[in-house]
Amino acid sequence: MEQNEESHRVPDRITLGGPADIVAAVPYILGYHPSDSLVVLGLRDDPPRLNTAFCRESAPADTDADHTAAAESIAETLRGDECAAALVVGYGPESDVAPQVRAVRGAADREGVPVREALRVADGRYWSYVCESAECCPPEGVGYDPSASTVAATAVANGLSAWPSLSSLRDHLAPVGGTRRARMRAATRTAEERGADLLGDRPPRGRDAYGPRFRAEGVRAVREAVAAVNRDAPPQDPGRLAWLGVVLGCIRVRDEAWTLIGRESAEAHQRLWREVLRHVEPAYRPAPGSLLAVSAWARQDAALADAALERVYEVDPDYSMAVLVHRALRAGVPWQGYPPESLQAVWPLESP
Structure with a gap:
């Protein structure tokens, strides 16, 4: 893009x-x-x-x-x-x-x-x-x-x-800075250490070979975050935000989050993944940015979806979920849930 x-x-x-x-x-x-x-x-x-x-x-x-x-x-x-x-x-x-x-x-x-x-x-x-x-x-x-x-x-x-403007849209997704950014850097190091402990002596080979313990903890973190935002209490603690960024690196965890996005829940997911996207360190932006794009897509806000994908592409121009959503938006595919059946045939889901 x-x-x-x-x-x-x-x-x-x-x-x-x-x-x-x-x-x-x-x-x-x-x-x-x-x-x-x-x-x-x-x-x-x-x-x-x-x-x-x-x-x-x-x-x-x-x-x-x-x-x-x-x-x-x-x-x-x-x-x-x-x-x-x-x-x-x-x-x-x-x-x-x-x-x-x-x-x-x-x-x-x-x-x-x-x-x-x-x-x-x-x-x-x-x-x-x-x-x-x-x-x-x-x-x-x-x-x-x-x-x-x-x-x-x-x-x-x-x-x-x-x-109101393209700049207001981009500002809406601007990364946090100052003291908040410093706290996120420290929290990210802690979250990475926690993830390494779950992996033990078997580090992932490839993007999704994280093992059942890591996946279970990641799915639990996602579901707790979604439940919190549904109570109008999105996670704001740097530790929780950093942990979400780390666990979403597991494709199975990210896809679990994707399956939870529906028409009625899209607004809550939009708030959640915007918060995560703005806080996580750059390397962890692709997954929450793509989830935010899906949430915006479900709410017919293609401009916000594009802006979220722009944040993803700044870090990883080839991130497959972002490419998939981008193709759907460009083709005018209406929101159909996870993922659009018309796209599955040409872009199969990543295997676990």
Whole structure:
């Protein structure tokens, strides 16, 4: 997963009737309100619907070559996804947005995917790069109130939500620091020693050869943590958090936690695994980050799931559970429990 360019599966419940609807819909398509970004929506004709979306974060150091490379990658994907047309929305000042829009329009045109609308959004107004009529698209832009849009109301009614910004989403999962981090380092060393004692003279060969004693203690720790969060008392003690991080290194223990996530319990699991993810040492992030992504997926919060997977990939880009969940999100697979049957055939569970 690249950090500044990500594809998003687009919900099928939003109907776009014009520029104002497009601007109102984007936050619910991405799951957050974008800023200093370029958003590209791919459309199919048969049946008429939004198919996929890209959001590329702008950076001050971006060059024309960067814009061209990104545009070509997006255009190739639009063609590969059999999109018949595209919509482009840039957020930020004209000097930043215009070169990116030009690059995407040119690349998409070369791939045979025409851009039907291209907009710039800033300071509560939008401008069209396609419409030349001063009556509907005046030089000073068109003011809009996304909260008053029927698109926003429809999105919310269908269970969609939007974080205030991408940075707020990332801050929500930021690792703890300061004294708390120092206590976690010490607690992790203690937890690792405890795990080593359970393994005895037989250290694991491979990722899940932990033995029955270790697995039993790990499953017990997971179930106790889930029970605690269901009582609205998530674990906060560094020792318990560090121990959860260590035992989740056992695939069987992690999968036990996965099986406990359901639609009704997903909110509690989301709180639990966020707490663990933010506290554990980096090496132990992949399992709780992936469990958090599953919990968010069950609650239709793809943006949070993506952000959790981003934390995982910072440590282990090949962590199999994260890759599985990422594929499901990109394919638009609806939450079906553990794990989606449609994915089991192509991605078998790891053996104990």
